[in-house]
Amino acid sequence: MKKTLSAILGICSLLAIHAPLLAAPDVKHPQITMRTITDDISPARIEKDIQTLVNFGTRHTLSETASDTRGIGAARRWIKSEFDKISAQCDGCLDVFYQSEVISGQARIPDPTDVVSVVAIQRGTSDPNRMVMMSGDIDSRVTDVMNFTDDSPGANDNASGVAGTLEAARVLSKHKFNGTIVYAALAGEEQGLFGGKILAKHAKEKGWRLQAVLNNDMIGNIKGINGVINNTTARIFAEGTRQNESANDTRLRRFTGGEVDSPSRNLARYIDKMADDYIDNLNTMVIYRLDRFRRGGHHRPFNDLGFAGVRIMETNEHYDRQHQDLRTENGTVYGDTIDGVNFDYAAKLTALNAVSLASMAWAPSPPENVQISGAVMPSTSLKWKALGSNKNPQLLGYRVYWRYTDEPKWQFSRFVGMKNEVTLENIVIDNYFFGVAAVSKEGFESPVVFPGAAGDFFSAVDKEN
Template sequence: MKYSVFLLLVSCTVFAQKQSKDDEVKKYVSQVNEDSLKSYIGKMVSFGTRHTLSSTDDPKQGISAARSWVIKKFNDYAKNSGGRMEVYLQQEDIQPDGKRVDKSVNLGNAVACLKGTDPDDKRIFLIGGHLDSRVTDVMNRTSIASGANDDGSGVSAVIESARILSKSSFPASIIFVAFSGEEQSLLGSKQLSEKIKRENLQLEAVLNNDMIGNPKAGETGEVNTRILRVFSEGLPYKDLDKKAIAIRNLGFENDSESRQLARYIKEITEQYVKGLEIKLIYRNDRFLRGGDHTSFVVNGFPSVRLTEYYENYDHQHQDIRVENNKQYGDLPEFIDFKYLKKNVSANVAVLANLAKSTSQPEKVEMDVKELTNSTTLHWEKPKSGMPAGYYVLARETDSPVWQKKIFTTGLSVKIPLSKDNYIFAVQTVSQSGNPGVPVIPGIAK
């Protein structure tokens, strides 16, 4: 690394550097439309129930009618893609399991894949939400289960993202999916994640949106339209027994790939979406519960859950009724569409930056030959794309977010910061200025 850059690091002027917003990403974010979101949720509610075990042959009611409508929306938007968006229904006949499936049923995920423009770029980024809904009894497939927020709000984010980004030409690919079977034990997401694993696809990020539209707490009535939670695992679920000793020895308990993705979401969202803060939650999901991203976590893919700051249990998993002058049920009237719009905008900003970024640097390593109060990192160019350069990131070990950032066009850097006190990472920067997800270094041999 050049001595001049080293001096800049010491003075910390480069540490304060801010990346500018990408005009194309800004344009996409500005296109998120509140009326569109209302129309999507209104249509989903009109299917009566979207329970996974509901009718699969009624053209107007039930899960089959709902997923056919999502497929139609995807096909409408595919017309904008110049033939690059493939739309399909991923189906599987599943049998009773003695738990939450008591009859054979056709399970279907509505999927749209927007193929990247660079044939050498195999990266895939996925946004999902679950289409199925439920009431108090998880096996009740006949009562009206509006599912406006759980998870009509998440599916509305998927559909709106597909509408807007179908017009893009990103080097990497994006999958848009409305899962079925979430309430019956994550069945649809298991089906898709296992397919992606079998086919050895390069899935690098999963954004699972589940309940992102209701900002009001049930017990206290508090309202928070400024915060969106992002849940991420710390210790990686897959192959933890093989990785645990190295993670402990290096102090990387807070630096899984999913957690790097969560930090990335925070940085990008707060740059592009006014009035929205990302709250990093150091759990894979809410306490003792799970969501569709967990199916991908289990298979080793970086995956997070995006969800509102408060859950309102009066309007989640409830029969629609009035008791003591209080309305229960997951109805559209309890959605704050301005809050929902901000949360959908966050997804669009993150997906666009990810898909426009250059793939990750290869063989990011830290030299440990000598005990010093400085740190030397080196890496190799990414497999696809031509980056404009790289950001080298640093944060104190107790900091939840990256605190220091420098830019270099080289493939190594010496930083006057101690490995005892800081965690480091390297991320690519594309020619259009879009950063990739940071990569934590390994130990150089």
């Protein structure tokens, strides 16, 4: 009898452990699945892709387009062919296409030029219009931003970001997700962020519910011009209040907060937690700024339209290897060549992107219309719009978060189940910041959503569409 009871209990334990398999489109035990993703990222494949991009000589936006071996045209055709190969290996799971617009009359693009990006879309199973995106930049440059003839290897800036995006597509295309993942190799970054502007405009016009943009720009250098050599840290740049915040929202935010809880900031906190949970020997720095001081990147055009976007990159830059003619002066070697790229480090940051994309795509959609009340009361109340079960069949319930106002990370939380309102007794609204995340049956969570327009992932874009 004891043996029979033990056997029954053992079977029940196994069913409990593997229950997520019955609910998710393509999830083993979450910890195992995420580790499988990180282990699948290949430094060797990333190295090969960076070398191929470097071999095109220059990828300047104004460079050669007819050649099969040199210039931006050859580079983008090769990138598309790689996405096509990946799609063929997953039975056509990627929709691969060029996305372009003719630009002219600009300081860095004076004559009509077709700025062509390459996009691959892996459609979700239940919520295909909710999207998360990883991007890198195709183009390269030397000292003179208008010099489109000289060799410009652009190994780290930004063949590393494109190679990482291709590698993430290779790995994640082996899985199925509830939401959609977009992989983008964007053009025209050095000439004025044009590839990002074109795709961001396209996303808005098509009504994409673009939840997150992970822009990867220089993810392969571990030796800084400051003399520091470090492969254990990375930076996540995230803006505060939205560029397109309305005057009414600005007035309300003055009294309710939200300056450090924009969707981009909470996206950055989310990625930082992914690093803690799944990426060995990597500490990410969330930097409260759109980008480096007075500099910019391809997430900015998405931020400008209200989308949540961040920049992921190395911590210690080497300026002798950025935007430089290939030369040696006074014993100093200049130029962005492949010997300056650490492929294991590029793989580590690629893995961070991959698990972040996977977790968000498997998680339910972030809660919407989160509202908060509790002024001159001993308790704080939150409510939000319940998610539709047809798009979020994986939904288990919601988790409420709060933290002290001077703390950068969420400190306290409470799972409240399938409720869409809750009162936190004896937790005074004046002393904390609050948010809500959606939780899947497998344990994947959405990013935390701060109450009101300041923190909503979709409202700033939806109300303008």
